[in-house]
Amino acid sequence: MKYPIVILTALEVEREAVLLHLKNQTIENHPETGTDYVKGTFSKNNMDLDIIVARTDQTNVNAALETERVLEYYKPEYVFYVGVAGGLKDVSVGDIVIGTDVIGYERGKAEDSNFKPRPQFGASSYGLERFAASYANSNSWIEKKKELTETKFAPEIKTFTGTIASGEKVDASYQSDLHKHILQNASHALAIEMEGLGFLRVCQTRPSVKSLLLRGISDLVNDKGEMDGIGSQPYASKNVSAFLFGMISQLELNSPQQTEEQKEKDKWFEILCKLYPRGIEDKGIWLRADGDLSLIPNGTTGKGQWIEATRLLKLNGGGAITFESLKRCMLEDFPNNKDLIKL
Known part of the structure; x- marks a missing residue:
């Protein structure tokens, strides 16, 4: 079984935002595990493109397990992981981060009074990452994001390209030991989340599958509770899903012009x-x-x-x-x- 595109999310709010872009939706189940997938179609150049949507649940472990399972079963040409993340630097609520790479900051060796980090890394596909950055500057996206912007959040949706930090814990305070550890060992990261490392580590074993990590910023760590209360997760999920499908509408699938x-x-x-x-x-x-x-x-x-x-x-x-x-x-x-x- 082979489909050109698979999209993964962790949360139901993220999956719902993705499914709004698909029609003719049906449920398919993995023949061995029973894992449920949504198969839908997306109109592209007057053609209906088949897309599979899967939900992994939170944590890098779950993301890795479900990514391996869906890649083995559907054998896609492209795989995307989309959803929300907390902002660490430069970004605002509603912004989009194109994850060039991800750093797993939690792995290390604990000594008597010291922790020596042994970070893990993963990387999105270079060509796909560059294509996303190009789309972020296109007239199509510039016009689309004007329709998405909500005044209770930042006045403009911006797109960033850079590193995303990934671990098993929710960072909800600037004063927490976790946040201080991240600033010390992943100070260049733009955002923090819980699934990107597992996703990209599995994609590392299948280099011919083009993969990309995309995140919408739903909070800035210290204001997580406040932002969640005014709908920041649905807003960020809507933005990043719109960005993804805008990309897909311009994506070349198996271009015959390429030698x-x-x-x-x-x-x-x-x-x-x-x-x-x-x-x-x-x-x-x-x-x-x-x-x-x-x-x-x-x-x-x-x-x-x-x-x-x-x-x-x-x-x-x-x-x-x-x-x-x-x-x-x-x-x-x-x-x-x-x-x-x-x-």
């Missing part, structure tokens, strides 16, 4: 970003493949490093490293990755 060579290049880049989301030093991959670390700026994101790294490889630069030596080391790390084996 096989370009498809292979895109797939190669996606695999690098997803298997090594921290960049060229992740698992020591670049050094092990005889690459020169000094030739690539390490002050950028993992994706930024891979952009420069693949450029150097195409120019036969980067040290003694080659595509073949890099692939050999990748297969040592991920010997059973089907997408990697196909390259």
Whole structure:
């Protein structure tokens, strides 16, 4: 069974906002687990596009389990995780965050009077993330967000691209130990939520599936109770769902104009970003493949490093490293990755 697009949410309020964009809705159940999915259609270019919607419930563990199950069953070309998040910096209620990557901030080693963080990472598909950023500046979205804006929240819906923090706890106070820990170990994160890490870690094992994490800001941590009381979650869910379907309306599905060579290049880049989301030093991959670390700026994101790294490889630069030596080391790390084996 194969459908082009799967959309995942955690909460019912988020799923309801997604389903408002679909018609011809029916319930389908997984043949083994009985998990319920909503199948609907979305009108795109005078055609009805089949879309599957699944709800994972909260926490990264549940998100990972349900993401694996739905990807294995439906084998989509695109998978999106959408919903609400708390704002950490720069954002306002109603804004949208395109999650370039996610940092799992809770993992670490607790010592007598010290905690040494051992963060985990995941990354959205680079091409899809860039497409979302482009759509955020389109006339279509500029006009659409004017219709969505509610005056009791921020005067304008803004879109941001950046890192999202993900853990198993709700951050509801600036004074909490949790919030101080996040500021110390994930100070660059724009938002915080509870499912993105599980979602993107599973997508990491299926690099050929294009994946994207999208969040609507429903509170700013310290005002969570107040914002929930005036309907911020339905508002944020409505905004991020409208953004998603605006994207989908402009998305190219299996574009015939794209050459096989370009498809292979895109797939190669996606695999690098997803298997090594921290960049060229992740698992020591670049050094092990005889690459020169000094030739690539390490002050950028993992994706930024891979952009420069693949450029150097195409120019036969980067040290003694080659595509073949890099692939050999990748297969040592991920010997059973089907997408990697196909390259």
